[in-house]
Amino acid sequence: xxxxxxxxxxxxxxxxxxxxxxxxxxxxxxxxxxxxxxxxxxxxxxxxxxxxxxxxxxxxxxxxxxxxxxxxxxxxxxxxxxxxxxxxxxxxxxxxxxxxxxxxxxxxxxxxxxxxxxxxxxxxxxxxxxxxxxxxxxxxxxxxxxxxxxxxxxxxxxxxxxxxxxxxxxxxxxxxxxxxxxxxxxxxxxxxxxxxxxxxxxxxxxxxxxxxxxxxxxxxxxxxxxxxxxxxx
Ligand code: MN
Numbered sequence: 001x002x003x004x005x006x007x008x009x010x011x012x013x014x015x016x017x018x019x020x021x022x023x024x025x026x027x028x029x030x031x032x033x034x035x036x037x038x039x040x041x042x043x044x045x046x047x048x049x050x051x052x053x054x055x056x057x058x059x060x061x062x063x064x065x066x067x068x069x070x071x072x073x074x075x076x077x078x079x080x081x082x083x084x085x086x087x088x089x090x091x092x093x094x095x096x097x098x099x100x101x102x103x104x105x106x107x108x109x110x111x112x113x114x115x116x117x118x119x120x121x122x123x124x125x126x127x128x129x130x131x132x133x134x135x136x137x138x139x140x141x142x143x144x145x146x147x148x149x150x151x152x153x154x155x156x157x158x159x160x161x162x163x164x165x166x167x168x169x170x171x172x173x174x175x176x177x178x179x180x181x182x183x184x185x186x187x188x189x190x191x192x193x194x195x196x197x198x199x200x201x202x203x204x205x206x207x208x209x210x211x212x213x214x215x216x217x218x219x220x221x222x223x224x225x226x227x228x229x230x231x232x233x
Contacts, residue, residue, distance in 0.1 A: 026195030034201025076116035082202035160217035170203030
């Protein structure tokens with residue numbers, strides 16, 4: 001048995017609907033600018049014929065389960081929600097075609113890609129990495145995993161409310177790169193593995209939250225998600 005100087009980090013995991021076993025998280029990938037209306041509100045356009053999809057990652061340790069209360073994060077004055085469909089990968093795949101993508105799908109979840117928008121945009125405009133804006137503690141919020149093996153979701157409402165007021169309301173049929181395309185494209189760059197999560201991007205309507213706010217949201221036919229914002233530490 002390996003001896004460690006200190007206890008190794010716990011395995012990040014999520015409950016699976018209808019099962020006692022949990023879904024152990026391997027990596028968290030996120031797609032950037034995957035809805036035209038959101039790209040526009042960020043001051044950008046996407047031309048799929050020339051622009052490749054792009055990705056960033058969050059550490060597995062940033063994962064927070066739906067229903068949590070999180071402190072307003074340090075270093076920001078513009079803490080944003082982004083409601084997203086999350087793909088849960090259940091099988092290894094490398095350089096898969098779009099036609100070969102479905103068997104990699106274990107299921108789906110509803111996710112919040114919480115963002116320190118001021119830090120993200122500062123980094124973006126300086127040509128620097130997005131980590132401070134995206135890969136911070138408790139920034140990857142996720143519902144339970146809903147098993148839908150091999151199912152390619154093509155249409156589903158996606159919506160988010162802050163304190164009960166609708167802020168995001170769209171459909172995943174507006175994804176610029178759809179579920180098959182994301183899996184196939186990402187597998188050109190990584191050996192996808194069971195336990196990988198892919199946050200597929202957010203529709204328009206992103207905005208700030210402050211301490212005391214309660215976020216609710218859902219991908220219809222998948223799962224509900226909730227997050228409460230507490231005072232800063
Ligand atoms: Mn996002």
